[in-house]
Amino acid sequence: MQVVTHDSITLYVEEVGVGTPILFIHEFGGNHASWEPQMRGFSRRHRCISYAARGYPPSDVPSDLEAYSQAIAAQDALAVLDGLGIDKAHVVGLSMGGFTALHLGLLAPERVLSLTVAGAGYGCEKEHEQYFREVSLAVADNFERLGAEAFAPVYAEGASRVQFQNKDPRGWREFAERLGTHSDLGAALTMRGVQARRPSFVDMSEQLAEMYCPTLVMVGDEDDHCLQPGIFLKKTLPACGLAILPKTGHTLNLEEPALFNALLGEFLVQVEAGRWECRDPRALPGQIMRTGEEGAA
Structure with a gap:
């Protein structure tokens, strides 16, 4: 299917199942097929949609850098919903897809039933922001110069990917081999146009503080550069929950598919029951214990 x-x-675009829609948005290192454990699991009771982002065959691969940006990625997600005639959907994104999910929530909150933002945060730590942009450009150059097939094994053994390799060598190998089939040009331009230029969550704090969409943030505890951004989202988004997966890296949905699906499934049930609410105003972040003297003159 195409939009x-x-x-x-x-x-x-691929879709399967009937029921309330879930739109899955993949990470930089994945593609539409990366969501197979979720497409199979949730299509039993939901209409599940996954798509290949621009730059990822069989989607088109524009050759102009200006055809790639974070804002365009959010518009593309909206185009998928429009193309399938979907009014509202739960939106689930991993890493680059998690950023897109958040931006979709800001762009068109009326189209989003809930947001799941998993493994998102690279480049959001102000102290590492410049390093992230520099290494993103270096990665882009390697995809373009060496090609995806040659560079994929290097990229796939990053500091937050080896957890997946150690737990599930077969699953990790499938991930690395899939990465090796990516478009050399599409990967390079996505890294330069989307990853290296997107804004930090910190720079979006005022907008995020006004976004009341039910949100679940998931982070692996060994995905070091997503941990603090995940906590930042928890503290900033009014209706946000945070799940930290133990001994887990970046590729959450493939590395820990059963736990990921269980957390996502419970979240969706609570949202649809109207029970995923904004934080109780009595839960004051600065309070440790109550003494009964709060508010006294």
């Missing part, structure tokens, strides 16, 4: 974006880019 066409606002700037005439064709995106490849």
Whole structure:
């Protein structure tokens, strides 16, 4: 199945199941097929949609850098919903897809039933922001110079990917081999146009503080550069829950599919029951214990 974006880019889409829609948005190192454990699990009771982002075959691979940005990625997600005639959906994103999910929530909150933001945060730590941008450009150069097939094994053994390799060598190998089939040009331009230029969560704090969409943030405890951004989202978003997965890296949905699906499933049940609410105003962040003297003159 295909949909066409606002700037005439064709995106490849897969869907399965019936029920309340869930839109899955993949990470930089994945593609539409990366959500297979979730598509199989949640299609038993939901309409599940996954798509290949622009730059990821079989979607189109624009050759112009300016065809890639965080804002465009959010518009593409909206185009998928429009193309399938979906009014509202639960939106689940991993890493780059988690950023897109958040930006979709800001762009079109009326189209979002809930947000799940998993493994998102690279580049958001102000002290590491410049390093992230520099290493993103270096990674882009390697995809372009060496090619995805040659560079994939290097990228796939990053500090937050080896956890997956150690736990599930077969699953990690599938991930690395899939990464090796990516478009050399698409990967390079996505890294330069989306990853290296997107704003930090910190720079979006005022907007995020006004976004009341039910949100679940998931982070692996060994995904070091997503931990603090995850806590930041928990403290900033009014209706946000935070799940930290133990002994887990970046590729959450593939590394720990059973736990990921269980957490996501419980979250969706609570949202649909109207029970995932904003934080109780009595839960004051600065209070440790109550003495009964609060508010006294």
